[in-house]
Amino acid sequence: MKKVVALIALTAAISSGASQAAGVTLTIACGAVGQELELCKAGADRWAKSTGNTVKVFESPNLTNDRLGLYQQQLAAKSSDIDVYQMDVVWPGQLGQHFVDLKGKVPDSLVKSNFPSIVANNTVNGKLVALPWYTDGGLLFYRTDLLKKYGYSKAPTTWAELASMAKKIQDGEQKTNKAFAGFVFQGKDYEGLTCDALEWIKSSGGGTLIDNTGKITINNPNAAKALDTAASWIKSISPAGVTTYDEEAARGIFQAGNAAFMRNWPYAYKLGESADSKVKGKIAVAPLPKGAGGQNTATLGGWQLGVSQYSKHQAEAIALVTYLASPAEQKIRAIEGSYAPTIPSLYKDAAVLKAVPPFGSLYSSLTNAVARPSGPTGAKYNQVSQAFSGAVHDVLTGKTKGQAAVSSLATTLARIKGAGW
Amino acid sequence: MTKITAGPPATAPVRRRGIESARARQAVWLLLPTLIAIAIVAGFPLYRTIYYSLFDANLTSPDQAKFVGLHNFWFTTEDGIGIGFLQDPKWWGAVKNTLLFTVVSVALETVLGMIIALVVNSAFKGRAFMRTAMLVPWAIPTVVSAQMWAYMYNDSFGLIGRGVLGGQALLADNSTAIWALIAVDVWKTTSFMALLILAGLQSLPSDMYEAADMDGASKWTQYWRLTLPLLRPALLVALVFRSLDALRVFDVMYVMLGPNNAAQTSMTGYARLALIDNSLLGVGSAVAVAIFLIIMVIVVAYVTAFRVRFD
Numbered sequence: 001m002k003k004v005v006a007l008i009a010l011t012a013a014i015s016s017g018a019s020q021a022a023g024v025t026l027t028i029a030c031g032a033v034g035q036e037l038e039l040c041k042a043g044a045d046r047w048a049k050s051t052g053n054t055v056k057v058f059e060s061p062n063l064t065n066d067r068l069g070l071y072q073q074q075l076a077a078k079s080s081d082i083d084v085y086q087m088d089v090v091w092p093g094q095l096g097q098h099f100v101d102l103k104g105k106v107p108d109s110l111v112k113s114n115f116p117s118i119v120a121n122n123t124v125n126g127k128l129v130a131l132p133w134y135t136d137g138g139l140l141f142y143r144t145d146l147l148k149k150y151g152y153s154k155a156p157t158t159w160a161e162l163a164s165m166a167k168k169i170q171d172g173e174q175k176t177n178k179a180f181a182g183f184v185f186q187g188k189d190y191e192g193l194t195c196d197a198l199e200w201i202k203s204s205g206g207g208t209l210i211d212n213t214g215k216i217t218i219n220n221p222n223a224a225k226a227l228d229t230a231a232s233w234i235k236s237i238s239p240a241g242v243t244t245y246d247e248e249a250a251r252g253i254f255q256a257g258n259a260a261f262m263r264n265w266p267y268a269y270k271l272g273e274s275a276d277s278k279v280k281g282k283i284a285v286a287p288l289p290k291g292a293g294g295q296n297t298a299t300l301g302g303w304q305l306g307v308s309q310y311s312k313h314q315a316e317a318i319a320l321v322t323y324l325a326s327p328a329e330q331k332i333r334a335i336e337g338s339y340a341p342t343i344p345s346l347y348k349d350a351a352v353l354k355a356v357p358p359f360g361s362l363y364s365s366l367t368n369a370v371a372r373p374s375g376p377t378g379a380k381y382n383q384v385s386q387a388f389s390g391a392v393h394d395v396l397t398g399k400t401k402g403q404a405a406v407s408s409l410a411t412t413l414a415r416i417k418g419a420g421w
Numbered sequence: 422m423t424k425i426t427a428g429p430p431a432t433a434p435v436r437r438r439g440i441e442s443a444r445a446r447q448a449v450w451l452l453l454p455t456l457i458a459i460a461i462v463a464g465f466p467l468y469r470t471i472y473y474s475l476f477d478a479n480l481t482s483p484d485q486a487k488f489v490g491l492h493n494f495w496f497t498t499e500d501g502i503g504i505g506f507l508q509d510p511k512w513w514g515a516v517k518n519t520l521l522f523t524v525v526s527v528a529l530e531t532v533l534g535m536i537i538a539l540v541v542n543s544a545f546k547g548r549a550f551m552r553t554a555m556l557v558p559w560a561i562p563t564v565v566s567a568q569m570w571a572y573m574y575n576d577s578f579g580l581i582g583r584g585v586l587g588g589q590a591l592l593a594d595n596s597t598a599i600w601a602l603i604a605v606d607v608w609k610t611t612s613f614m615a616l617l618i619l620a621g622l623q624s625l626p627s628d629m630y631e632a633a634d635m636d637g638a639s640k641w642t643q644y645w646r647l648t649l650p651l652l653r654p655a656l657l658v659a660l661v662f663r664s665l666d667a668l669r670v671f672d673v674m675y676v677m678l679g680p681n682n683a684a685q686t687s688m689t690g691y692a693r694l695a696l697i698d699n700s701l702l703g704v705g706s707a708v709a710v711a712i713f714l715i716i717m718v719i720v721v722a723y724v725t726a727f728r729v730r731f732d
Binding site: 063065066068069072073075076094095097098178179181188189190239240241242243244246249252253256258379382383386389390393397414415418 | 479590
């Protein structure tokens with residue numbers, strides 16, 4: 001009898017409002033790249049403390065491909081173990097059906113304060129499946145001290161400039177440091193390479209692999225040339241091992257002072273400026289270079305927070321997501337971890353700009369980032385991305401040439417497309 | 422045996438059959454829980470895998486599966502596009518690499534394991550310590566040792582990549598990566614092989630060697646004429662175990678190469694890529710069925726060719 005009363009009381013408490021609910025335990029799945037995990041824990045703890053609930057943080061794998069696999073298994077099994085998922089910007093189309101429609105359940109003003117493009121990305125069939133948490137765009141990190149030492153006054157604006165600068169600096173530095181590399185990026189065969197390669201191709205006028213109408217556009221000379229250019233970096237300005245690097249491997253080399261240039265996401269800035277970093281005070285950030293006849297391009301990244309449909313405590317989970325995606329929380333993450341906010345007004349916030357100066361000048365490059373073709377390809381996006389990164393990897397490792405790669409990739413993509421996306 | 426049956430006529434065989442059949446019945450009852458457990462944890466998943474291999478199904482919505490027969494294995498569309506996984510060169514690359522990995526690593530592990538077992542089988546001071554110490558690589562979980570080796574192979578700061586090879590990236594290219602992976606597997610599993618062989622060695626009677634010594638047989642002859650033939654059953658069981666393990670290798674590739682490259686290097690990696698990363702439940706299941714068949718054929722070939730007895 002007592003149990004029944006308690007149950008009724010608990011149900012009443014939950015339905016009457018999350019903040020009064022008597023201590024439920026939620027689980028949030030956060031990434032662990034860079035400072036993500038600590039920041040996620042801290043944010044969740046702040047919410048837990050103020051509401052009297054408990055939040056457990058589930059540490060998911062580093063590689064985004066691995067995370068997706070794990071999430072899919074949890075969601076396909078309709079598991080209630082994880083209440084809140086951190087979702088990559090390319091997943092809403094693939095996983096949307098498993099998430100609660102947040103429209104009407106979170107304050108309209110919060111949704112409206114975000115970049116409309118990201119909100120649109122997270123809306124699947126009229127359903128808002130996730131709230132934007134932070135956005136990402138590829139950036140060029142460089143060593144200010146080394147540029148000065150070798151007589152350069154500003155960051156490179158074209159890929160050719162980057163290659164010649166990196167070569168000169170590398171040749172000079174390798175006299176004293178054999179492990180020094182000119183340029184490091186994400187060359188491992190995984191989603192990260194898809195992002196990097198899309199930047200090379202789009203910035204050289206080669207399009208976006210698949211256009212908005214779903215047409216396969218990769219088989220063109222500009223794209224082939226962009227890949228050949230990237231392949232020419234291997235062993236000249238980039239170590240051969242770059243084809244095995246992910247974000248953290250590249251950051252490790254740059255932060256140890258062993259690289260002049262690095263392509264990475266904004267999170268690497270704050271870590272590079274941290275007390276134990278060997279390059280503290282010597283790094284700066286610029287938009288990624290472009291090819292001849294192209295435009296500066298950054299691939300759109302970023303992470304969202306969604307509430308699982310199978311969560312047993314949806315009201316609390318929605319409250320947690322609302323809290324974490326709020327301007328106040330995004331500001332903390334921007335200041336402490338240089339995670340780019342999804343709320344435009346924060347880019348004019350004095351405290352944010354003081355902590356991460358590049359946010360001011362990179363505003364347009366971060367917010368005009370180009371999307372991967374996850375929209376038009378829907379549930380087949382992962383196969384597309386995997387075929388793409390595989391083909392690019394073959395060019396980088398010298399197994400094939402750009403032109404052959406893009407034409408066979410077009411065939412593979414047609415095969416994946418089958419009757420339609 | 423014959424004496425006893427000759428004793429009391431007629432009734433005895435009947436009664437013995439009674440006891441035997443009672444024992445057999447008892448054995449069935451004792452085995453039943455195990456059989457049920459196997460049916461639930463192994464039989465049902467196997468049945469579901471075979472079932473889904475005939476369907477076009479998606480991991481995120483398995484309830485919308487559509488029957489397609491053997492299309493997941495081999496099917497050419499009207500436009501001449503092959504969508505069966507057997508038409509994918511990547512799959513055949515994975516098969517080739519897995520077989521190479523299995524043959525080379527198991528061969529090396531057997532030879533090295535035999536040498537180690539013979540050494541720690543002889544009496545010397547600190548033998549117990551050596552036997553424990555040699556198990557350390559085997560005790561480390563594969564994901565941990567694989568990550569450890571991946572760091573060592575790193576071309577920029579790795580002990581091997583930078584220190585020994587002077588900045589070569591072994592893992593960057595699949596054709597060199599396979600040898601790097603074999604090295605990791607040999608490092609890790611040789612001790613397990615040595616342990617199995619050591620167990621076999623310990624069961625050999627010592628008086629046999631004394632007799633051989635008396636007859637003037639050299640250590641070399643003793644090894645080839647006595648040790649090896651008597652060790653054969655234990656050795657073959659160990660070989661079957663290791664080959665099976667090596668054929669379904671997954672974690673080393675996955676940790677050291679990442680999901681996409683692992684799919685080109687191991688059959689199980691290919692299955693995972695199809696099933697999980699691409700959420701193609703049907704194709705992934707079909708690949709799993711193929712792996713099951715390949716392993717079964719190899720085991721049957723092994724067992725019949727070498728007349729391995731498990732009893």
